Amino acid sequence: MNLSGLYLYPIKSTAALAVREAAVEAQGLANDRRWMVVNPAGRFVTGRELARLTLVRARPVAEGLVLEAPGMPSLAVATPDNGRPVDATVWDSTVAARGADPAADAWLSDFLLQPVRLVHMGPDSHRTIDEPQARADDTVSFADGYPLLLISQASLDGLNARLPQPVPMLRFRPNLVVGGADAPHAEDHWRRVRVGEVEFDVVKTCTRCVFTTVDPQRGERDPGGEPLRTLASYRRSDKGITFGQNLIPRSAGTVRAGDPVEVLARA
Known part of the structure; x- marks a missing residue:
């Protein structure tokens, strides 16, 4: 597997910025949110x-x-x-x-x-992760809850096979996109990964909301409620509608598009 996509969102909720490499900090990727x-x-x-x-x-x-x-x-x-x-x-x-x-x-x-x-959020700002999966000293940017979001390309391909019109990966606003996974939602079973030189804990499945229905090319919601409506038909759990995994960095370094992705621990 490899890192097939790498994205920043310099201002929370604004357009994605595709990059070739990014430094990994405790709060997430440098310049992200x-x-x-x-x-x-x-x-x-x-x-x-x-x-x-x-x-x-x-x-x-x-x-x-x-x-x-x-x-x-x-x-x-x-x-x-x-x-x-x-x-x-x-x-x-x-x-x-x-x-x-x-x-x-x-x-x-x-x-x-x-x-x-x-x-x-400058160097004097500090926001801890108030979740049971986090350590006491874990911090996060202005992201919703965790420093990074990972999604496999296979998961999007599996969703698009069910949709009347395919959607791009950026509907889901990931930081890391992994190519070469052996099945859709393989990442549900990962607990620790290494991307290039950096290790991450895979701590929580990401619950999805109406934001996934916003087309970032038009700045408008999908009138049919897609892809959330289709996701709800097969990805609903007691936690909500899920798609992708939240990560916390466990080492520093730089990640680069094309880096190998290795699963170090599984559920």
Whole structure:
């Protein structure tokens, strides 16, 4: 097996950025979900509520980010090392973050058609993983719950064989895509993997929500509720509708597209 796809989401819920390599940090891949859009109260805003957010493209640069979106001028946003302190809430956790330049807030508010702010998770931010599968010192970015998400290409192929119209992998917003698995959902039975030089614990199956119905090319939901409707017909469990596996890094290093993927432990 090999790493056939590698993706970052520099701002939570915005467009995927395909990369050839990425450094692995405790919170996840470097530059992955270190920024987030919040409402005026500081609560996270995602593509679940605002499908249009998936049309925003954020490109990391040395000074911060460059933002692009249809019909909008590009905007350079500096990393707010000494920005406005902001309490940013993701689900039930509140993180000490920094507010970006007001120009970024105005740009995003204009595109999303409602008032929002952009915040950054810097080195002084700390968000622990409040889940029984995690260790006490495990941390995470602004991702929903865990540092990384892995999906095998075989799992998507198995789903697409059931759908009237196939969907791309990016409907599921993985970080790591594994090619060459011997069967759909083989990753359900993995407990520890090595990707190139980095080891990960496979800690929890990923439960899926309405976000999977958002077409990231159009920034709109699928009117038929796909692929979630089809997934519900064969991937429903007592945990919900599942697709893919959440990972926690257990070593540092760099992962690269094409790296070998080895299963070190199975269920």
